[in-house]
Amino acid sequence: MILCDVGNSSFHFDNNGEIYTQSVETFNPSQILEDVYFICVNPHVIGLLNGLCNWINLADFIDMSKYYETMGIDRIIACEAVDNAIVIDAGSAITVDIVKNGCFEGGFIYPGVKAMQETYANISSRLDYSFNFECDLDIMPKNSQDAITYGFVRTFYTEVMSHGMPIVLTGGDALKFKKIFKEAKVDKELIFSGMKKIIQKVQPC
């Protein structure tokens, strides 16, 4: 079974467990003749894929009334993958979504690591530091690097922990946040788990 998560710049494949990526710029999806179950956040690619009868859009099998209109399909599929958890997808933005008994309860969006580092650097060259994910966030900072790390990470940590739920981390920066959320489960392929769960539910043929 071939699964594909189409982002803004890449096709991410799970081809029977083999994970690989192709560039949106160069990859021609019509070269695949087998069935491909996909989701797509890329407005330029989705029209092309919808015109290929072996590319099956899993968005068509989701009860969208559970979510909100402008919510990305990748975020929705990550929610579908869990029953009771707070899902943190740490990418260019960090989305945080709460699912209780299989129901989406709402979520929020926080800037990603790279975006936030640039934000501090743009405010002042004196705040142009990398975040220190090893920093002890139980101590109030007394230096600039820890002061911005605390500002970015500790505020986020305190809010997430206040919900008292199991945490699932995914996305490119999942392992950085695992240093902070020590009890969290990391699942880099959460999207593919969500996609498989939907396929099993609806058994499209």
Added chain:
Amino acid sequence: MILCDVGNSSFHFDNNGEIYTQSVETFNPSQILEDVYFICVNPHVIGLLNGLCNWINLADFIDMSKYYETMGIDRIIACEAVDNAIVIDAGSAITVDIVKNGCFEGGFIYPGVKAMQETYANISSRLDYSFNFECDLDIMPKNSQDAITYGFVRTFYTEVMSHGMPIVLTGGDALKFKKIFKEAKVDKELIFSGMKKIIQKVQPC
């Protein structure tokens, strides 16, 4: 008594209670003949002021060992103004400093409203919203504007409130945050209060 808080772009005066501003570009500080007690974060202006014998730098009367080396003098003076409080100075950056029994316990730095709004907009045009300071932050968001407002404001609120201390708000965006920190005291002239407190302590002549 004339007090002056020199920032990167302006001289902020408290002239016997009259508050006004002059541009760093055009104002000539040597035209004032009376004594002026000042603090200055502007590296280009401080040399000039130190050469004027009636401009008295209050930084010289602070026990800097209580603070850290790269901490701005404006942040230090705001801490000197309080005995037991968490001081939030909401400007281009938001500094949050804890003072217990007159001792600085540490602090953190969070991006300001304008910087954070630009950060979301730069991540995606779909996140290009103003923050909604009227939003009910006890509800998990189900739309994009509330999702970024919650990401920016609620994470910050939860962390600040976790310290269980009286809150003093200052800086250009103090009134926006007063909508969130309903019990906080707003003191737009906290820096001048801190400066007066130091003058009373040391009585320089």
